[in-house]
Amino acid sequence: MHRRFSLVLLAFALIAIGCDSGGGSEFADSASISGSVTEDSGYAKAAAVEGAVVSATSVDANGDVTEHPDTAIVSAEGRYTIQIENPGAYVVLTAEGEGFSSAVVHFRNREVEASTAAPMNQESAAEADVFMSSRVNASAALRELAYPRIAAYVDARVAAALRSGGATARAIAEILVEGQESEDSYVENRDPDGEPDDRPIDDRRARDEEATLNLQAALDAAASVSERREALSDFAEIFATGYSAAGVSTVTSAEAMEAGYAAQVSAAADASVSADVVSALRMRADLFVGIATTVAVRASLVAGDATADALAAFDVASETFLAALAEAESTNDVALAYDAFGEVVDVQVAATLGLDVALVATARAATDTARTALEVAIDAAASGVAIAAAYQTYFTAAQAAASAALSASSKASIGAEVVALMSLH
Numbered sequence: 001m002h003r004r005f006s007l008v009l010l011a012f013a014l015i016a017i018g019c020d021s022g023g024g025s026e027f028a029d030s031a032s033i034s035g036s037v038t039e040d041s042g043y044a045k046a047a048a049v050e051g052a053v054v055s056a057t058s059v060d061a062n063g064d065v066t067e068h069p070d071t072a073i074v075s076a077e078g079r080y081t082i083q084i085e086n087p088g089a090y091v092v093l094t095a096e097g098e099g100f101s102s103a104v105v106h107f108r109n110r111e112v113e114a115s116t117a118a119p120m121n122q123e124s125a126a127e128a129d130v131f132m133s134s135r136v137n138a139s140a141a142l143r144e145l146a147y148p149r150i151a152a153y154v155d156a157r158v159a160a161a162l163r164s165g166g167a168t169a170r171a172i173a174e175i176l177v178e179g180q181e182s183e184d185s186y187v188e189n190r191d192p193d194g195e196p197d198d199r200p201i202d203d204r205r206a207r208d209e210e211a212t213l214n215l216q217a218a219l220d221a222a223a224s225v226s227e228r229r230e231a232l233s234d235f236a237e238i239f240a241t242g243y244s245a246a247g248v249s250t251v252t253s254a255e256a257m258e259a260g261y262a263a264q265v266s267a268a269a270d271a272s273v274s275a276d277v278v279s280a281l282r283m284r285a286d287l288f289v290g291i292a293t294t295v296a297v298r299a300s301l302v303a304g305d306a307t308a309d310a311l312a313a314f315d316v317a318s319e320t321f322l323a324a325l326a327e328a329e330s331t332n333d334v335a336l337a338y339d340a341f342g343e344v345v346d347v348q349v350a351a352t353l354g355l356d357v358a359l360v361a362t363a364r365a366a367t368d369t370a371r372t373a374l375e376v377a378i379d380a381a382a383s384g385v386a387i388a389a390a391y392q393t394y395f396t397a398a399q400a401a402a403s404a405a406l407s408a409s410s411k412a413s414i415g416a417e418v419v420a421l422m423s424l425h
Helices: 008-017 122-135 147-153 156-163 169-188 199-221 225-240 250-270 275-303 308-327 331-353 357-366 368-380 384-405 412-422
Strands: 030-036 053-059 065-073 079-085 090-097 100-107 114-116
Touching: 030 090, 030 100, 030 199, 053 079, 053 122, 065 079, 079 090, 090 122, 100 122, 100 147, 100 199, 114 199, 122 147, 122 156, 122 169, 147 169, 147 199, 147 225, 147 275, 156 169, 156 275, 169 199, 169 250, 169 275, 169 384, 199 225, 225 275, 250 275, 250 384, 250 412, 275 308, 275 331, 275 412, 308 331, 331 357, 331 412, 357 368, 357 384, 357 412, 368 384, 384 412
Parallel strands: 030 114
Antiparallel strands: 030 079, 053 065, 053 090, 090 100
């Protein structure tokens, strides 16, 4: 049975909005986009794919769409190349055949005429659904949802949940934008005594878009499942560390990811989505938070002059931890991964601070009051921005409490940052 991509939003948009591209002049006058079409998330060619018709629609930042008249035919090898005039930055490519339909969102480098799209499959079709729902007939706030975030979160599990009717694409988009707003707000207001600063947010967006271009090419070139996983893993690491790469401290970056995680969980709880959708989104968020956390903790250990042996032990534990998060299928799997990782972190923090590991455990316990207050604040929060503010309050209080418990060390503040992060899990 062939899986069908939902084209309701796209069809409605074309009827309601027509062919106003709204900004195509910023890009090359024409584009040549190549790609492949598969029936599922693997690499086996499906019989129904050959002969399918590929069409293209540009989508601009205002949600206006342009249906391009040119089409292409999928070859016996499952490949296509489509030529279009006056393309936008984002082009939604669709393939239609007998009993078959799929789609992919293609982000274009405006300085290059020829480009390669990621393979069309069930996962890319789900991403296209969520992307279109965030742009067409959407609020201005929802249109701010960055496509790389959709690409990062809509994995095979989320796609399966969408196909089974566990959520609408619009609901997924609304959940993701809450997380994005919370992360951005945390970063923008990271200095409570200074002026809001959104420059790292713009830098992070540009970096994520560059990573998206690289991901598309890598997925198209991937000749095996392992190569595809490697490309997705590289993209996940860049996405999870986007703020720190934009000049924000690694600790603040990890804190922001924690706030975004909580905002998405809260939004999902308020949305009409299935438990499978909530679980799938949480598993992705757990991975991204885990990546950001390992980077932050390692940076703190380095700042505390940790020994080479300590860093080597930490690196081994980090690799095991992230592998466990990537394979996690339940919140219990995530909790077990954090427990094992946390034991190693406590030992290395204690060694770096020159303290007994029991004092690190005491410091963790000292954050309990701040963590309880955070949980209450999250329950009362009405938006992702409010959740970001709650996390800023938590980290200030938790770090102060942990620092007091670790005051026997001259590096107490370094240890306190790590303890405040790890105490959330």
